[in-house]
Amino acid sequence: MTPDRVDELKNPVVRGRTIRINFNRTHISPERLMDKFVIRGGNPLVGSIRVSGAKNAALPAMAAALLTDEPVILENIPDVRDIQTERNLLVSMGAEVENPEAAYELVKTMRASTLVLGPLLARMGRARVSQPGGCAIGARPIDLHIKGLERLGASIRQEHGYIEASADRLRGGHIIFDKITVTGTEDLMMAATLAQGETIMENCAREPEVVDLAALLTKMGAKITGAGTHTIQIQGVDKLHGARHRIIPDRIEAGTFVIAAVLTGGDLSLTNCDPSHLGALIQKLQECGVNIRASTDSMRVTNGHRLVAADIVTEEYPGFPTDMQAQYMALATQAEGTAIITENIFENRFMHAQELVRMGANIRVEGRRAIVRGRTPLSSAAVQCSDLRASASLVIAALVADGETILDRVYHIDRGYERIEEKLKGVGAQIRRIGEILPKRAAAPSVVA
Numbered sequence: 001m002t003p004d005r006v007d008e009l010k011n012p013v014v015r016g017r018t019i020r021i022n023f024n025r026t027h028i029s030p031e032r033l034m035d036k037f038v039i040r041g042g043n044p045l046v047g048s049i050r051v052s053g054a055k056n057a058a059l060p061a062m063a064a065a066l067l068t069d070e071p072v073i074l075e076n077i078p079d080v081r082d083i084q085t086e087r088n089l090l091v092s093m094g095a096e097v098e099n100p101e102a103a104y105e106l107v108k109t110m111r112a113s114t115l116v117l118g119p120l121l122a123r124m125g126r127a128r129v130s131q132p133g134g135c136a137i138g139a140r141p142i143d144l145h146i147k148g149l150e151r152l153g154a155s156i157r158q159e160h161g162y163i164e165a166s167a168d169r170l171r172g173g174h175i176i177f178d179k180i181t182v183t184g185t186e187d188l189m190m191a192a193t194l195a196q197g198e199t200i201m202e203n204c205a206r207e208p209e210v211v212d213l214a215a216l217l218t219k220m221g222a223k224i225t226g227a228g229t230h231t232i233q234i235q236g237v238d239k240l241h242g243a244r245h246r247i248i249p250d251r252i253e254a255g256t257f258v259i260a261a262v263l264t265g266g267d268l269s270l271t272n273c274d275p276s277h278l279g280a281l282i283q284k285l286q287e288c289g290v291n292i293r294a295s296t297d298s299m300r301v302t303n304g305h306r307l308v309a310a311d312i313v314t315e316e317y318p319g320f321p322t323d324m325q326a327q328y329m330a331l332a333t334q335a336e337g338t339a340i341i342t343e344n345i346f347e348n349r350f351m352h353a354q355e356l357v358r359m360g361a362n363i364r365v366e367g368r369r370a371i372v373r374g375r376t377p378l379s380s381a382a383v384q385c386s387d388l389r390a391s392a393s394l395v396i397a398a399l400v401a402d403g404e405t406i407l408d409r410v411y412h413i414d415r416g417y418e419r420i421e422e423k424l425k426g427v428g429a430q431i432r433r434i435g436e437i438l439p440k441r442a443a444a445p446s447v448v449a
């Protein structure tokens with residue numbers, strides 16, 4: 001076998017026209033949708049966990065492969081359900097490249113599917129992408145993606161639940177986002193790489209995932225400056241080529257394990273991570289009394305002190321990430337004092353609060369604010385996961401609760417955490433997955449990122 005072929009088998013290879021993705025292995029099978037976790041609390045997490053690649057960087061990177069007909073090799077792709085969904089989406093389009101369509105059945109399960117809109121339009125001149133519909137954490141419209149593409153010369157119609165976009169060739173333009181949007185910035189950045197002329201985008205998201213996507217696009221031949229700042233400039237080129245790229249580590253997975261270690265009174269090292277992406281979280285945890293030592297690619301967390309409550313407000317990067325808000329709420333239940341948690345990004349992202357209350361927490365939700373009074377002992381209960389990060393907060397709470405907690409609907413967790421139960425078990429947690437095997441052809445539940 002040639003070295004290239006060996007690499008292809010190790011890493012997903014995505015080609016815009018003939019899409020081919022090889023996964024070595026996958027632990028998620030569609031018939032395991034009703035799995036539960038059984039978690040017995042009380043064990044400190046001690047040891048070391050290797051952080052996986054970032055789901056939210058891998059998803060746009062896979063969509064970016066649509067911009068070229070050469071292979072794009074992506075390393076450090078996490079084995080999570082959202083990646084499988086995107087793979088299915090790309091494969092479905094690879095078979096119908098003359099009719100580029102992202103169908104509802106695939107898009108409804110993952111909002112990030114909207115990320116194919118910009119690349120398809122830029123390369124194929126047209127795209128038909130299902131509107132994502134409602135979402136567990138808020139309305140999550142995609143109007144900013146659409147307005148931005150119109151500024152680049154696209155004609156867009158919304159009909160029968162689909163966005164139908166067309167353009168002979170996109171042309172550069174000036175886009176000022178009304179509001180900062182992560183996937184909106186990514187979608188437009190991808191579209192602009194193949195537009196005629198220069199695009200200037202202002203009020204852009206500055207997330208590390210945006211910077212990582214710009215790095216991949218640059219390797220593919222795009223001309224981009226300013227990623228990671230509020231203003232991104234893109235000089236359109238005629239063609240992009242293949243590239244090899246390693247996805248950045250998942251900052252949210254790392255942050256989730258840090259909080260789990262703190263609460264269980266553990267001593268945990270995280271490897272293959274990038275603490276520079278976690279500044280706001282690290283600073284806040286230090287304010288709460290946590291010991292964290294960070295190097296360039298690892299972190300060690302020990303809990304020497306009693307935790308004290310600190311307020312948080314979720315903001316766009318580099319502020320406190322909304323994707324860590326639920327996990328932080330679990331921590332706040334165990335801190336001395338009152339913490340006020342303000343959710344600024346999504347309007348309905350407190351569904352974990354009522355489940356934490358069922359486990360003994362004292363939390364009052366008032367609109368976009370949650371008031372958490374600590375410290376209250378947590379006790380086991382049967383709880384339900386409602387979205388990805390809410391589920392993570394319940395896993396954390398269960399790790400410190402008295403007794404055995406049963407977590408239902410862990411398919412939400414499988415969307416974004418790679419083998420979480422194996423990673424936690426490896427550092428001393430008592431956690432097991434129990435399955436209710438469904439018939440092979442059972443319909444997938446409708447879940448949205």
Ligand code: EPU
Pocket residue numbers: 056057059111112138139140141142143144145146179180181182183184209322323345346347388389416449
């Ligand atoms: N918004 C609009 N119009 C748009 C787009 C966004 O009004 O066209 C609003 C949203 O409703 C929200 C705010 O803008 O109130 C920010 O949303 P954003 O577009 O930034 O979110 P996203 O790009 O859809 C990504 C992550 C989310 C993460 C958010 C915020 C991916 C695939 N998803 O979503 O990740 O919470 O940014 O940081 O990158 C998760 O991993 O659990 C997750 C939900």
